[in-house]
Amino acid sequence: AQKITQTQPGMFVQEKEAVTLDCTYDTSDPSYGLFWYKQPSSGEMIFLIYQGSYDQQNATEGRYSLNFQKARKSANLVISASQLGDSAMYFCAMRERNNNDMRFGAGTRLTVKP
Amino acid sequence: GAGVSQSPSNKVTEKGKDVELRCDPISGHTALYWYRQRLGQGLEFLIYFQGNSAPDKSGLPSDRFSAERTGESVSTLTIQRTQQEDSAVYLCASSLFREDNGYTFGSGTRLTVV
Numbered sequence: 001a002q003k004i005t006q007t008q009p010g011m012f013v014q015e016k017e018a019v020t021l022d023c024t025y026d027t028s029d030p031s032y033g034l035f036w037y038k039q040p041s042s043g044e045m046i047f048l049i050y051q052g053s054y055d056q057q058n059a060t061e062g063r064y065s066l067n068f069q070k071a072r073k074s075a076n077l078v079i080s081a082s083q084l085g086d087s088a089m090y091f092c093a094m095r096e097r098n099n100n101d102m103r104f105g106a107g108t109r110l111t112v113k114p
Numbered sequence: 115g116a117g118v119s120q121s122p123s124n125k126v127t128e129k130g131k132d133v134e135l136r137c138d139p140i141s142g143h144t145a146l147y148w149y150r151q152r153l154g155q156g157l158e159f160l161i162y163f164q165g166n167s168a169p170d171k172s173g174l175p176s177d178r179f180s181a182e183r184t185g186e187s188v189s190t191l192t193i194q195r196t197q198q199e200d201s202a203v204y205l206c207a208s209s210l211f212r213e214d215n216g217y218t219f220g221s222g223t224r225l226t227v228v
Contacts, residue, residue: 047216
């Protein structure tokens, strides 16, 4: 069974600094995808970034990058140059190739301080 | 439409009543998912539709929950004989059937059972 663990219930970061949100996962399927979503207080879920299990390079999307360490089963999200608008819940998720559903972690609440 | 549309945005119902939640996916998206999010928690998979294939109902918590989708159009999630434990935000998402696709989520229906 797939399992996603986010060990940081809450994180604080100073505006303009970088922050790393942790995510570890557990799967026996060699083919899977890892995703990060942002959920602001408005409640919508916003897709941020994707990493495939066979991708050789870490995924990047603007200020977001994914620190993918396959042997450690770790997929941490790095947000550079934090902005006040980055304050939100962040969810790590995984979908195995042979599964229909995407499983989500419990989330990390990020607060950016001015 | 431009995004995933869910209605109603808020629903308050009395314990024991039936409710129907509606999801209108992005046109052309073959996959549709329902998730439940209890207050302060992550997303719990409920059901998955892919085109005209039989749905994956493995996440439905009890036989009081059911969902329908006709082809690649609107989906309805029905909860019969609602209980207070059913109070949550119900999120719908759709996606193109591609491995690296994140889902596009709707804004959710906040269900409160009193």
